[in-house]
Structures are given as C-alpha cells and as structure tokens.
Amino acid sequence: MTGRTNPVWLLLPVLLVLGGLFLAALGLTLIRSFRYMPVLGLTEPDLAAYAAVLSSPGFLASLGLSLWIALASTLLSAVLALGAALLLRQTFPGRQLIGFLFQMNLTVPHVVGAVGMLYLVSQSGAFARLAYAGGLITAPAQFPALTHDPFAIGVILLYVWKEVPFITLILLANLQSIGVDHEATARSLGATRWQAFRHVTLPMLMPGLLAASVLVFAFAFGAYEIPLLLGASSPKALPVLAWQSYTDVDLAARPEAMAMAVIIALLGVLMLLAYARLARPLAERGRHAR
Amino acid sequence: MRGDGLRTLAGFALALWLILPLVPLAIWSVAYGWRFPALLPPDLSTQAWAYALSPTSGVLQSLGVTVSIAASATALAALVGVPAGRALGLYRFRGRGLVILLLIAPAILPGIAVALGLHGIFLRLGLTGTVWGVILAHLVPVLPYMTLVMAAVFAGFDTDVEDQARSLGARPAQVFLHVTLPAILPGLMTGALFAFLVSWSQYLLTLSIGGGKVQTLPLVLFTFATSGRNDVTGAVSLIYILPGLLALALIARRLTGRNPALGLQVGR
Numbered sequence: 124m125t126g127r128t129n130p131v132w133l134l135l136p137v138l139l140v141l142g143g144l145f146l147a148a149l150g151l152t153l154i155r156s157f158r159y160m161p162v163l164g165l166t167e168p169d170l171a172a173y174a175a176v177l178s179s180p181g182f183l184a185s186l187g188l189s190l191w192i193a194l195a196s197t198l199l200s201a202v203l204a205l206g207a208a209l210l211l212r213q214t215f216p217g218r219q220l221i222g223f224l225f226q227m228n229l230t231v232p233h234v235v236g237a238v239g240m241l242y243l244v245s246q247s248g249a250f251a252r253l254a255y256a257g258g259l260i261t262a263p264a265q266f267p268a269l270t271h272d273p274f275a276i277g278v279i280l281l282y283v284w285k286e287v288p289f290i291t292l293i294l295l296a297n298l299q300s301i302g303v304d305h306e307a308t309a310r311s312l313g314a315t316r317w318q319a320f321r322h323v324t325l326p327m328l329m330p331g332l333l334a335a336s337v338l339v340f341a342f343a344f345g346a347y348e349i350p351l352l353l354g355a356s357s358p359k360a361l362p363v364l365a366w367q368s369y370t371d372v373d374l375a376a377r378p379e380a381m382a383m384a385v386i387i388a389l390l391g392v393l394m395l396l397a398y399a400r401l402a403r404p405l406a407e408r409g410r411h412a413r
Numbered sequence: 414m415r416g417d418g419l420r421t422l423a424g425f426a427l428a429l430w431l432i433l434p435l436v437p438l439a440i441w442s443v444a445y446g447w448r449f450p451a452l453l454p455p456d457l458s459t460q461a462w463a464y465a466l467s468p469t470s471g472v473l474q475s476l477g478v479t480v481s482i483a484a485s486a487t488a489l490a491a492l493v494g495v496p497a498g499r500a501l502g503l504y505r506f507r508g509r510g511l512v513i514l515l516l517i518a519p520a521i522l523p524g525i526a527v528a529l530g531l532h533g534i535f536l537r538l539g540l541t542g543t544v545w546g547v548i549l550a551h552l553v554p555v556l557p558y559m560t561l562v563m564a565a566v567f568a569g570f571d572t573d574v575e576d577q578a579r580s581l582g583a584r585p586a587q588v589f590l591h592v593t594l595p596a597i598l599p600g601l602m603t604g605a606l607f608a609f610l611v612s613w614s615q616y617l618l619t620l621s622i623g624g625g626k627v628q629t630l631p632l633v634l635f636t637f638a639t640s641g642r643n644d645v646t647g648a649v650s651l652i653y654i655l656p657g658l659l660a661l662a663l664i665a666r667r668l669t670g671r672n673p674a675l676g677l678q679v680g681r
Binding site: 344 | 421430432496497514523549657
C-alpha cells in the first residue's frame, strides 16, 4: 500500500528549489532579453536585443562553431564508443584494467582533461616534441595548430576523450540488460556475425546510443571553460561569447547576452524533448524486463 | 588465439588513449626547465608540489572550499531529493511526466542558460560572492542526479517492510532510521557520488555566482593554466583528480550495475 502520503508533499521541496532557482533564473533571463530592465529605465519590452544578436556576424559565426563542435564531437564519440562497447563485452587479457580506466575517466573533471589535452597536442606539447625528435619538424610553429585553431580540433579531441567512456558505459549497461539470447537466436537461424549485429543488436542498442548522444551534444554545445582554454579567440564558442557580453563594461550589451542565453536555452529545450522521447522506450523496456 | 591478440591490441590502444592526456600533467608536476624540444624534463624537481602544498599558493584552501561546497550541495540535494525520489519511484500520479521533465532539464540545459539569470537573482538577494550562494547555485545541476537515482531506488523498494515495522509499534522516525534508510543506503551512496562529482566539476556557475571571491579548484587550476605555470598546473591537476578517484574506489562496484543515472552525464 502506498496511498498514505500524498506525493505532492514529498515533491514540494524539490519543486520549490527548482522553481525558485532554475525556472526563476530562466524567467529573469527571458524578461531581460526583451530589454525590460526598470533599473536602467527600460520599461518598454522590445525585440531589439534579438534583432541585434541575430544580425551580428560574430554571433552567427559563434553559433556555427558551437554547432560544429557539438556535432563532430558527438558523431566521433558515438562511433568510437560503439566499437569500444563491443570490444569490452568480450573477455580478453587486460579487459578489467580498461574497464577501470573507463570509470576513472568519468571522475576526471573536464577542465583537467582540457589542460592535459593542451599539454599533449599544442605546438610545444608532447606530440610536437615527438615530431621534432622524429625529424618531422624543426620548430614548434611547423606542428599543425590543433589548439586555438579555427576548426576547434583540440576542443573536439577533448570531448571525444571524455565522452567515449561515458557513452561506452551506458552501452555496456544496455548490452548487459539485452543479453546474448537474441543474437544467439539470429546466429542459429543462419545469420552471420555482422548480420546478427546489424539487424539484431544494433537496433536494440539504438535508443540508448541516441539518448546518450543527445546528452553529449547538449554538453559539447553548452560548455564554457573548455572552448575558453582550447579554442580560438575568434570566433568564440557561443557560451564564451554570451558570458563575455554579460560581463562587458557596457551595460547595454547585457540584453544581448540574455538574448543569446535564451537562444542557447531554446536549443537546450529541443535536446531535452529529444532526450525524453528517446529515453522513454528505454525506461519502458526496463519495466517489462522485470 | 589470434582474435584474443587483436582484442588485446585494440584494448591496449584504448587504454593508452584514456591515460594519454594525464601523462603530461604528471610529468610537468615534477619537471624543471622542461622546454621544447626536450622529450623528457632535463631535471626533476619537487618545487611545483612544494609550492602547490604551501599556504601561499592557496591550493589546499581551495581544496577545502571545493570539498565543503560539494559536500554541502550533496547533503542538501539528499534532503530534498530523497522524498522526491520516493514520490517518483512509488507513486503514479497526474503530471508525473512533467515533473520528471523539469528534473532532467537542469542537467541538459547548458549552464550558461541558467548562470546569467541566477546571477541577476542572487545579486538582489546579496548571495553573490558567498559560499552559500555557490552551494545553492550548484543545487540546480546536482538535484537531477540525486533525485533520479533515488527514484530508481524507490521503484525497487518494497513498502511492506515499513508497514510491518509500523504495525509492530515503530514510530515514523524509527521506521525511517531502522527500516527505510538501511534499504536505500546503497542507492543513496551512488546518488551522493554523482551529486558530489557534478558539484565538484562546476566551473561557470561558481565563476558567475562566486564572482571571483569563491575560489574552487577548477577556477584555481584555470588561473595557473593560463598564467603559464605548467609545473604548478600539473600538480594542482593531480590534487584535483584525487578525491574523485577515492570516491570512485569507495563505490566502484555500484557503477557497473544497471543504473538509470548513467543515462545522465557525470562530472559536469
């Protein structure tokens, strides 16, 4: 029997905290993005900040860059994680060590990984030193610019480093719950290993893989400190641009920062809805399995 | 077996890739005068560690601040998230889907979308530049993990044992302490680990709400990294990684199980 307590009372604290912090913050951002700031004498809401932001080449370049970073990181991470999960599903010498390294990676903060990546792939980093020792280059400047570069290679490398273990662990958990029965049945009916994977295992993994990919995309799109550390100074990633507009000495830039935050939040809401849609079949499958 | 060899090789490449970015950090922390193009530092030194651990650098102080903030945010999240998890795990009610959506939202929406508005609110409340303000701000990304883990825990919880304790005359507090809490404790530990790590790695929320006055480890690390002190940066990085590894070692086994919270991102 679970009818004693009204769930509303149990939920009230969490709703108050999230309402008072999260929703209120989003609401204030939305109001200010319409240039409604009575403190500064702005009492007539308008869309000027959005017009300014959307017609600014700097904003569009930043938006494009952030979308590129998120898309490239997500695709690379998803494909590599799929391979890693299929590898780690099998038993071979050293498997446990790799499993441990995957978990360890999850606890390493992004900013530490970003600094490590900087020391690894920058023009005076470890790879550049190896290239020099191998006679491939004679000066740091000859090493390809992988950090602070226009294609944000260093940023993408860091996300791949950090997100492959994340997606892999989700896939491994999914593989564990799917079991090997379906694949074995397909094989006994004459399917090749590739066919069994392509037509049986992969479709069953897909919802989990897509849901995880949405999370990775949202994070790679919205992170601040990683593009600040590894990215180029122009164009900046969108969150970096928004924060710098917000902290601009010119207070008139604040509504534009708010408008950027609203646009970022709208993209976030789209990803949230996509995630909720993808995660639902997963949750339902879990329930039936019981 | 040829297949085994290939797999071990692929596994070895994976392992190498996983530790590769951490290697220069470890070497830098003990390097002295390691200029391009030297492959390895010409001299080793404990200077960076001595500086990082000395009171003048403020690193240990930051470690304390970071641990306190993460622990407080985790405790508050447990206080609010355990009841909410119980409601979501045990009850079917109207609007449940909406509540879950609201709970996942802060974990998916980029921090910058919340940071600006939260800064505006906290400015008015006088909470900017304070540790309490930062703790409250961290609750936003931390709560989803705690609550959703607890929802999954309570979904597998049998309330009959509570009824039995109650029928034997136990008071509500006794039921919770002696029956409910022991049953949900392993799940609570997992939720706490996620919550702690999420707060532990926050950057932008701490920067915006703390306003430079609350110096957590990621902020200190960033300052050293951009000031060209590679050796100190290496040492601080290792200090920053350590507590996460300890936490993982404590609850390592629980991470491999089927855990819905893995569906949300850890460490951000």
